[in-house]
Amino acid sequence: MDRAVNPAWDQRARRRRVRIERAAAAQPGGRRVAHADAVALLEAVLEPGDRVCLEGNNQKQADFLAAALTRVDPERVHDLHLVQSVLALPEHLDVFESGVASRLDFSFSGPQGSRLAQLVAERRIQIGAIHTYLELFARYFVDLTPQVALIAAQSADAAGNLYTGPNTEDTPAIVEATAFSGGIVIAQVNEIVDAVPRVDVPADWVDFVVAAPTSNVIEPLFTRDPAQISEIQVLMAMMAIKGIYAEYGVQRLNHGIGFDTAAIELLLPTYAESLGLRGKICKHWALNPHPALIPAIEAGWVESIHSFGSELGMEDYIRARSDVFFTGADGSLRSNRAFCQAAGHYACDLFIGSTLQIDLAGNSSTATLGRITGFGGAPNMGADARGRRHPSPAWLKAGAEARQGLAGARGTPRGQKLVVQMVETFREHMQPAFVETLDAWTLAEQAGMALPPIMIYGDDVTHVLTEEGIANLLLCRDDEERAQAIRGVAGYTAVGLARDRRAVENLRDRGVIRRPQDLGIDVRDATRNLLAARSVRDLVRASGGLYKPPKRFRNW
Amino acid sequence: MDRAVNPAWDQRARRRRVRIERAAAAQPGGRRVAHADAVALLEAVLEPGDRVCLEGNNQKQADFLAAALTRVDPERVHDLHLVQSVLALPEHLDVFESGVASRLDFSFSGPQGSRLAQLVAERRIQIGAIHTYLELFARYFVDLTPQVALIAAQSADAAGNLYTGPNTEDTPAIVEATAFSGGIVIAQVNEIVDAVPRVDVPADWVDFVVAAPTSNVIEPLFTRDPAQISEIQVLMAMMAIKGIYAEYGVQRLNHGIGFDTAAIELLLPTYAESLGLRGKICKHWALNPHPALIPAIEAGWVESIHSFGSELGMEDYIRARSDVFFTGADGSLRSNRAFCQAAGHYACDLFIGSTLQIDLAGNSSTATLGRITGFGGAPNMGADARGRRHPSPAWLKAGAEARQGLAGARGTPRGQKLVVQMVETFREHMQPAFVETLDAWTLAEQAGMALPPIMIYGDDVTHVLTEEGIANLLLCRDDEERAQAIRGVAGYTAVGLARDRRAVENLRDRGVIRRPQDLGIDVRDATRNLLAARSVRDLVRASGGLYKPPKRFRNW
Incomplete structure (x- = not known):
């Protein structure tokens, strides 16, 4: 053994002592x-x-x-x-x-x-x-x-x-x-x-x-004013609830941030209640304390919420609803991003979120030219957890759909996480959400990245949900079917207009694509009246005054 | 809002108080x-x-x-x-x-x-x-x-x-x-x-x-006596090092427990050193403090080890090698299974472990009839981490091999974790490691499980390594190729004997199967003399007397 290779084995401890000594010399406070x-x-x-x-x-x-x-x-x-x-x-x-x-x-x-x-x-x-x-x-x-x-x-x-x-x-x-x-x-x-x-x-x-002379900055990132939720978002939320949550019996889930998912949260005590779904879906959450979830909590929908972080204004509400949130003996929330991400990865049946671009393979990305933003938790929660071994009805059903007719390694039975991309076909400034090629490819070239910055890979996405309907990618058997299923919900974008109408109708007949009417949803019912709260003030009221939104969200 | 649904929201806190009060009444100690x-x-x-x-x-x-x-x-x-x-x-x-x-x-x-x-x-x-x-x-x-x-x-x-x-x-x-x-x-x-x-x-x-009146039980589960390592295991370890670790440049890894992987650890300062690999492989580990790694640590191979648990007898060694292990200010190890499993999942390029049975799809399981044991950490570390986004040469190379020639969602470029199953073709009592059908299927039926208890799914396994050679499943393009690649390293088991010789030779020509000689390894060099320690006593000596094995491992 060549002991001379590493003569000292506590360099780190020595270096630490030296740093501490220098600190002591530099300032008197200890x-x-x-x-x-x-x-x-x-x-x-x-x-x-x-x-x-x-x-x-x-x-x-x-x-x-x-x-x-x-x-x-x-x-x-x-x-x-x-x-x-x-x-x-x-x-x-x-x-x-x-x-x-x-x-x-x-x-x-x-x-x-x-x-x-x-x-x-x-x-x-x-x-x-x-x-x-x-x-x-x-x-x-x-x-x-x-x-x-x-x-x-x-x-x-x-x-x-x-x-x-x-x-x-x-x-x-x-x-x-x-x-x-x-x-x-x-x-x-x-x-x-x-x-x-x-x-x-x-x-x-x-x-x-x-x-510190001033309190540390904390941003309220998870508050969405219900007043800004559109009727298209209400329609999409109805489809998510009836066409995915109810269909698979989703009990444990994570919601991405945004008005789309806020609409789902606000439809639980109204629309989902009318479908008799209380207790059958959405009991356990890996989620920050979204104010939009207050009405569902108050109506007895939610058993538990573990959180990555917190949300300003929700402190008193959380304290008063300690059965639902993870709180310390002092009554306040203990969040923990590492554990909550593990929960999102391994203990949730569904992740639903939004994106800026989806291609025909189902790959999605929020990366756009001239910006390097990263994806936070989405790749972790939007990836199939292949190490998962505990079954649930939702996970088993998704897995069975994915593997129908396959043999060999790919056909070996197992479950699969539901990963839903929920997007309007056009986003702000009439930018299409569906594209032939993601900007991520150009970005990778420009920035010299080894791989294009894809947020969620297409083979992990199980459903694409737009105002036009739901494409169930689990049921697609090849690249061409998958591409047509995506085109079939891409509306009037160039990608949507380029659909093969016969192929899309065939997919609809097979239930791969489902329109609102296929789900028994009348588009005329999709009004803001279905929202359990239509303003931040409504959320405050629903909380019995316990929710105290930051000033920027108050307009009364 | 139907506030009557959940009249009280601090049931958990109340129940907790009641429990604490009952405890106070039941025993005087507070x-x-x-x-x-x-x-x-x-x-x-x-x-x-x-x-x-x-x-x-x-x-x-x-x-x-x-x-x-x-x-x-x-x-x-x-x-x-x-x-x-x-x-x-x-x-x-x-x-x-x-x-x-x-x-x-x-x-x-x-x-x-x-x-x-x-x-x-x-x-x-x-x-x-x-x-x-x-x-x-x-x-x-x-x-x-x-x-x-x-x-x-x-x-x-x-x-x-x-x-x-x-x-x-x-x-x-x-x-x-x-x-x-x-x-x-x-x-x-x-x-x-x-x-x-x-x-x-x-x-x-x-x-x-x-x-407690007696100290809690702690089992030394990670000590393998080098005296029990066979020359076949030395040969397999040489193949792992030259044919996989060096080939992909694996810097961050986890080893399963067993003599197979202990042999790899003991070959680093000898065989791997002779190949000029120090600094090029095996610098960072998610691993319990394996005594078999002592010679490699002493020879300067290892930069860091984060551990799930610890290992009895390694306390003083760990304390004296604090540059390598995660220790507290007190000098003793702080392990953490949750973080180390996260490290194994997301921060390692390779997982190598053993199994009892492998089928022709590459599915492996340690489940056997009449026993329900579970798999511990293997499903997590032996699954491709699809949420991973940071590249490394090993991960990119594996991903590129896996996706060569594929299009659509499956062909979208990304990296892949190396997952190696290392088994002798026959295990104890001449039980073949390769089978047409895993016992897991019968077990699932008998125990009414929703799915067969598979430890690692075939499509997550990248390499199967036996004494006959390495099958690189990343390079297989369909079920039949994969099956023949596995048969081609399954030796004299029934599965191995049923190989299509022409197909196997073709796979060998393509480098999908590699024999020791294809790797430039002379089987006659595979002797126990290559082991950096050939007994527990050698490990103690290598540690400068710091490693103090439990009695059961001492025979001097």
Whole structure:
């Protein structure tokens, strides 16, 4: 054995001690750091090339630490490798402009997508890869382990125990990976308190606590004003409920964000109730606390909701409905993106979401030219969970449909997850949702990606739902059938107009394509009157005043 | 809104208070319960029909609480629904014989497999489903949330903070699901201490702590004595390294348990080193601390290992090699089955394991008649992670091979996980590993299962490796080719003898089948001399005396 190869085996622990010593020398506070010393702390702790998780969640942001990071001296701290799930704030990109950071692995960039593409084009950011959330967390424990984590919590006690508040989100995964690999964990908190309401992160996983001068930013991303739901969306929601949820008996599910799925949520206590479906569908959810689900919860539809994050304004409602939500002994929500993504992947029968583009193979993507946004949780929840082994009626029925008539490896019986793409044939500005070729292909070429950025692969999509009807791709037996099934619900888009009418009628006869009338749905019934709430105010009323929407959603 | 449907929304919190009050009345210790009062505590806390997670991990067992549960009065506590990953102890089944429990959802039963089948046949256990680990944890947050968790830890402080020791395993997932849903968490600990070495579970997630009279059982399941590795296994390991690991450049991987994979681990610093592969393969692992990996670690092959659990005897070695393992500030391992399974699913390029039976579609199963054992983590790590979006050379190459010449949805480019089944053509007692029909089909019929219990589906398997060669199923284009590729490495089994010799030779010409000589491997070189350690004693020596194997593995 050549023992000389690696003379010391505790380099990580040594490096950690050196960082801690430098931090002690740079600021007098010890574990509790004054906010004025935050930049000095970061300069003391960070080393060039460090992998850093600057906590950017879908909602909660370590914004004070993000701002501090933009102010470190790039001579001392440079070429950091950021490994964070969401790039939400301008500061998340500012550090690349200044050279403090140069490499990035992430999941979602949302509003920063255009600027990110710009910085990549200018070669100021080198993107490792774009991940689905759980995949990025998984790599925290394998080859993207952070050396330093900069996180956000609601409060800390003197010992350093953290209370995250309802937006626990990514924090547990980030901290565990960092604290148990000789890394340094720095938390910004809104307040230091005598006793935290509950411990979300134990003190001995945390090295430094900074009381930030302002509370961390949390975005309400899951509130959809029912007033903006159209009658076409009501119609599509009716089809989803009657043609998919009822058909398969879907009990455990996840909804993507948007007005399409908000319409489904608001139709449960009205339309679905009238179909006698209460107790037969939609009992268990992997979902953020969507205000649009309040009427269904109040009507006794929902048994449980586990959440990735939280939603501003829902705090009191959640506290008062603790039978349904995962809450701590203190009464407030404990969310957890890692576990909720695992739940979405392995414990849900259905994922339904929207997209910007679908091609004739059923591949979908929200990637558009000039933007690099990533897909967050959709690839994980919109992929068939091939490791799943527990049956449910919904999963077995989908699997049986998919495998009918097949032999060999592909024909071996198993279940399948229902993955529904729900889109109007034309989106804003009359852009068609159906295309011959996804923009993702051009984008991959432009950005030098190894693969086109596809959100959900066509062979994982089971149903495409538009205002024209439902295409059940499980029943398609070859590429041509699949393409015609998609054309057959693509309406007046070029893709839809190019359908082979006879083939489409044949698919309709076989039940592969179903129109509203095939489902016994009268299009004239699809009115906003079916919505259990028609405004945010209605949601507040349905909650008995417990839901307190942020100002931007109040117009009364 | 029909508010009468659910008049109270804090039933769970109320029920929790009632349980806590009953517990206080039943035993005087408050939060810290004397071990003599454990049965009284369980009788006070539990209610008929409760979902209970009695912590049974792969290694660590809450054995004292398991024994206490067998002693509760079945008149008071009955028909529990156990939701635990592993049934390892006789007590885990005793509770079904007495009627204390009647329903079960689990992942793995190992040594209890035969008795479990017997109890199912006698209708004394109703099995909900068999899961892969991460799937079961996922359901803890959706529809199998425990009302009571009975867990095991190394120590607790007066406040109730828990230190799990290196075998953290399932504990964090179980406790989080229970503590944040109004459930009750009861921990058995080996000792109460002034200060725990580190906090693995915060005190306010734990309701009761019982100091057990004896330390909890932990099984060393991952130790394989190199003395028992055969020359055939050395040959197969050489093929794996040269024909798969080197070919694809596999950097991140998981090994199943067994002598086959132990041989690979022991060939890294010798055979693989001679091929110049150090740094080019096997840097990052999702793996328990296998003693067989010590020589490779010492020779500088391994950058990181994240673990599901731990391994007895490896404590000091892990502490002294903290650069490689995930350890706490106290120096001991923090394992975490949930995160490590996520890592195995999403962050690894390759899973290699063994099986008892493979059919001609490549479906494999360890299920045999008269036993119900489950598959633990294999379905999760042996399934293509279709939600994965980050590329690596290994993943891209496998994906490109799989999709060559395909069009439409199936042909859309993406990567694929390498999933290797490594088996000798005959296993113990000359049972063929290759069969026309898996026993799983008969078992499914006998036990009334919805689907045959297949461990890994054929269309997820990329390579079958036997002493006769490697069949690369990625390159097969139809069922018949796949079947012949499998027959072509099935040796003298009936399946192997029934090969179409011309078809097999054709597959060999195309590189679908590769024999040792095709890989430039001289079978005569496959001797035990290639093993970096040929005995447990050698492993101890390689570790510089830091590895301290349990007695059963010492013969000196």
